[in-house]
Amino acid sequence: MPGDRAPDPDALIERILHLWSADAETLPSEPRLAELTGASRNSVREALIRLEERGYVHRTQGARTSPNRRLPGVGRRIDQQFDHSLSIRSAGYEPSLELVSSERIRLVPGIHRYDDLPDDTSVLRTVKVWRVDGAPYALAEDLVPVTREADLDPHRPVFALAEAANGVRVAWETMWIEAVGLDAERAAALSTSPATPVIEMTYCGYGADDAIGYWSREVQLPAPEGLRNALIRRVRA
Structure with missing residues (x-):
């Protein structure tokens, strides 16, 4: 069942990154990401914090998480x-x-x-x-x-x-x-x-x-x- 076992944090980050492309306007919600990855919501939330720190996503309270669509071309x-x-x-x-x-x-x-x-x-x-x-x-x-x-x-x-x-x-x-x-x-x-x-x-x-x-x-x-x-x-x- 989803959330039964905490995934490796880096592996979870890679799985989340594969769920969106440069054309995506937003990432799925935290509950949906937990469902898609089989991780707990807490694990997903921590992964999103790390992704934000690395510049992959932008998170705003009350709004959906937006990916940084310039990343593929930054070198x-x-x-x-x-x-x-x-x-x-x-x-x-x-x-x-x-x-x-x-x-x-x-x-x-x-x-x-x-x-x-x-x-x-x-x-x-x-x-x-x-x-x-x-x-x-x-x-x-x-x-x-x-x-x-x-x-x-x-x-x-x-x-x-x-x-x-x-x-x-x-x-x-x-x-x-x-x-x-x-x-x-x-x-x-x-x-x-x-x-x-x-x-x-x-x-x-x-x-x-x-x-x-x-x-x-x-x-x-x-x-x-x-x-x-x-x-x-x-x-x-």
């Missing part, structure tokens, strides 16, 4: 965790990933450091380039502190590398964005000219106990349609 959401290859493929392009370099190093003082890790920290440094239909698109340099012996595959996503290398299950990322000119090393990896203007995003991924899982620095060339960075935030009048 990649930088306020959510993402995987470049999946984002590229979902936008209708063919992704490819190149591991440009991978090395174990100890950090030394320098003006080009973008992290706040202590000097002499042992890290796995990787440089990766993603391509869209064969054309260079994004480059990421990751610094993953290594505090345990593990067989680290540098091709893996930085989230997985952090958990294997230092045991941190990343809960949050703090990100800084600025416009920069490409240095020679990154320009060469992206097959473009030094000083090419790009958007640079610097991330710090850390766990619930504030332990740092990784630092990452990413640059992107102008994105094809469907891959532009987008941020969705709730506006309350």
Whole structure:
């Protein structure tokens, strides 16, 4: 019977999202959603709160819940965790990933450091380039502190590398964005000219106990349609 067993919250959210399309003006009512998903009304209400926080729906007291019909065209959401290859493929392009370099190093003082890790920290440094239909698109340099012996595959996503290398299950990322000119090393990896203007995003991924899982620095060339960075935030009048 509906409501007998609480569904996984993320699974319930996915089921609700599949019940409306970009052309729908409103979502079904909470009782109807509970009936359609087999979840309790309380579970549905919590799912709708989370969907509103993520920008999927707009809820107004006394009115029906309206979906955000612009979502399919916003591109990649930088306020959510993402995987470049999946984002590229979902936008209708063919992704490819190149591991440009991978090395174990100890950090030394320098003006080009973008992290706040202590000097002499042992890290796995990787440089990766993603391509869209064969054309260079994004480059990421990751610094993953290594505090345990593990067989680290540098091709893996930085989230997985952090958990294997230092045991941190990343809960949050703090990100800084600025416009920069490409240095020679990154320009060469992206097959473009030094000083090419790009958007640079610097991330710090850390766990619930504030332990740092990784630092990452990413640059992107102008994105094809469907891959532009987008941020969705709730506006309350």
